[in-house]
Amino acid sequence: MARGEVLAVRQASVSLSGRSILKDIDFSLEAGEFCGLIGANGSGKTTLLRTILGFIAPSSGSVTIDSGGKLASVGYVPQKFALDPYMPMRARDLVALGLDGNRLGVPLPSPGRRRKVDEMLESVDATRFADQRIGNLSGGQQQRVLIAHALIRRPRLLLLDEPLANLDMRSVAGVVALLRRLSQEFQTSVLLSAHDMNPLLSAMDRIVYLAHGRAASGSTDAVVRTEVLSQLYGYHIDVVRVHGRVIVVAAEAEDDAQAAVAHDPVHVAQVP
């Protein structure tokens, strides 16, 4: 693993139930880098994040995380899950569980713990609803609480699975700006999956673009190009930039390829 790298994924392939899902994925992240993991539904974003977390073992290749000697080296915000509205738990309780939820025993009141939780809530602008029930918070508020839960131990790497799904445009911009700021403040590398790259364009230092189980990675300008994406998809793709947005469209393609792209919300959603 090279110096300064927090995560190195080397030639990693993953199969689930005998089906090959990811092939020869290769990229690395440096400390404090902000990276978008972009791909359509079913392209393997969640699978890749779960592999990095160690929930799934790669069938070949390797995933290495430099913990920097810290125990809590990875924070994780899973793809949207329903928080039970009847769960008797305040936002601050969930954040506190991020601090010591793996410890045994009931939590005893401690000023140090309380201060850490308050500071973390403040960092994600969640102080206002810290004492409300998590199940009753809005999607954007829940995202902030989950981010605080994942970050309170100051991990070196933060993985977020589709944290922008189901947020309106203003909340999306707010969460992206928040993550960008926190990654710099805490020197945490962020790997965030999304099916639309546009909200991330200004924040991303690096992109990992997934299609057909393979990945292209590098700076956005180097990856989001006609030649690179055409090679990744295996048929001609046009990358069009209009009004500061990127649109990925299939030009002429075989029927099934055309169908694949047409059914792919990344592309459809952005065709004006």
Place this chain on the structure above:
Amino acid sequence: MFEDFMVNTWIAATLVAVVAGIVGFFVVIRGASFAAHALPLSAFPGAAAANLVGVNPLLGLLVFSGLGVAGISQLARRGRRDLATALSLVMLLGLGALFLSRTTEYFQAVYALLFGEVLGVSNADLGPVALLGAVSVALIVILFRPLLLSSVSPELGEARGVSARLMEALFLSVVALATAMALPVVGALLVFSLMVGPASAARALTNRPLSAMLLSGAISVVTVWAAIALSFISDWPVGLFVGGLSALTYGAGRSWAWAGERGL
């Protein structure tokens, strides 16, 4: 109703209520009420089996609820928990039918196992009830944080190194222990109502997990005390009041929360 022969009843019922209320908190937030219903039902033939081989019925209850836990956790590895629970339940009830048909015990004993024998607790019964209760509560206190995290989201737990499968197995074991201690006193059918009613009311009354758990224990104790008193006065079965009052507390909790949400 505070005569000497009733003292044991009050003590045993209080212990059972505390344990059921506290364990019930996790039953409710994990959405595991079907498992909490199935475990006592699969366990009760264990008492009959124990009678048949001539050992302490409590042992039979422990073995059978242990089998229930093993069945649910093994089957749930490959499928949904409710199906796993249902399958374990029918298998153990089948065995139960066999054992019950072999016992010479009269119908009254079976009735007591199903509906409880709250007014006939002997001195010898108290020790094991207290011991199992203490172990159940101690386990819940020790597991509180990881179990809570895993109940909110198994995946968040896994990311913090808390195995969801281990938590599920430990949780079911605690339910099984609580079942074995509570069953002879309140009966197989009523353990369940004490685990679900008070905890559902408590979670509507407070936003804090630890307070909700303690409140659930307290509501459960009040429910049981009131049930015994009412049963003593009216001479109607205690089960009627335990079940009825549990449902009532649940309804009251929900109305309270409903009124709170609307600022009434």
